[in-house]
Amino acid sequence: MAQHNADRVADWNGQSGERWVAHQARLDAIAAMFGQAAIEAAAPATGERVLDVGCGAGASTLALAARVGAGGQVLRVDISEPLIARARARAPQDTPALFRVADASSAELPEGAFDILFSRFGVMFFDDPTKAFAHMRRALKPGGRVAFVCWRGTAENDWMRLPMGAIKGIVPMAPPDPEAPGPFSFGDPERITRILTAAGFTDIAITPFDASVSFGEGATRDAAIDGAVKMTLEVGPLSRALADQPDDIRARALAAVRAAFASCPGERSLMINGATSIVKARNPAS
Template sequence: MTRTLQAAPANAEQVKAWDGEEGAYWAEHADRYDRALRGYLTPFFEAAAVGPADRVLDVGCGTGEISREAGRRAPRGSVLGVDLSTAMLRVARQRAEEAGLGHVRFEQADAQIHLFPEGGFDLVVSRTGTMFFGDLDAAFRNLARATRPDGRLVQLVWQPAVRNEWFLTLTTALAAGRDLPGPPPGAPGPFALSEPDRVRALLTGAGFTGLGFEPFAAPMHFGTDADDAHRFVVGQLGWMLEGLDDTGRARALDDLHAALRARETPEGVLLPSATWLITATRR
């Protein structure tokens, strides 16, 4: 029997994107996206400190790399990965099965409103997945409800855009000289949780305490060379070319290629990035 995703109205646009073309693109390029963030994997799991019998919830699990690694560290526990994307969850399930991780399972769910078992998890984790909720207050209250007392929350989020050269480089090139408006303050998006003061208010209001914010920086891998990275970025961000005439489009694509070529290294095209590793404990 096919289940219908129950999603919060505030998350309608996110469902449209992630359970549509954007999610499908991520699923198709799962290895590339995982490699892009590989520099954060070690500190993330050092902070998570997954115990061998922990019950883990992975929010915005995507194609499941974090869920699978959590499962390896919790062989006597369980892992539930949730995401909006049917396509990414299909990849996640297949890879968990291939890895022999029967205690790692996945479910399509809107974590903002999903009825998780109360206190059902020892640890809630998310790698760049919590910034896209339409109602962050409601989302973190729901995640707090799902976390047992003294259970922990560990999430990796982007620092502000001005500290993320990968974002500025790509969007500046594709803007082709246009002054494109950014999202309204507080709107869902990559940088919705980039300001620690806002995050402190959200998490303490939801029922978390003992907050920690540790800054990390790591290069993101976008491709083996400029041509490879260019194809990948245009596939993801090609929507930014809408509204340009042929001359403007050619300029944007040339500017992007030049920017990526300038970042070629023997290890591939690398662009600097900066994140917060946020930890908290459920009261």
């Protein structure tokens, strides 16, 4: 597990972090509806302090900062220096937000300092999620709130289902461990409940939130399909699946992925289905 964490940190400070920065505008647009739903669940009020855990290049941090105002504060923690740098560059000088490169699962955090623990797709990657949430809970005030959004299962999310289903039979792949750290490790609501309960949280509520989002864009339908293939190749698991494949296998796989995206509706923008859970919980008052 320690080696996995070291590899994850290295990746997000290397190729993955750089690719997410390059595609930041599109990725934020895809995640916007889901992030906003999580913010509404968190219900940040003027003057509150929020711990924002690992969620891209700062879009949710800025939205939270606007809600808490000058009398509040948002601390955004992420393991990726490129993403934190992008977040800092985007933030107006008077934004009540701090940005810190660290692993929220183990970083030193001020005890009992925050009203809200928030995350937009940032909590599914912990090696030991129960330990991570127990650690972060200590940074919450008594009675403090948790609100985050996480992906549900692979089969319900077209951005994974379409490309990875298309290459099945072309590229050999071991079946994934559904509880291994990764974007879908919180796909099972019962597992989320077990983790948060063991970490000491109460009042756990998990609500499905689904939306159709624009994934590929272009001046024509063909260009939009090409955009979807490029996006999934550069920021999704497809790149890892194809990394060591010979050119002929790679070409067949990409043709199959393109055909899969061609089944999606839309002309200059392909629409795909996204399935998430909005999770709420509370730190006991005493």
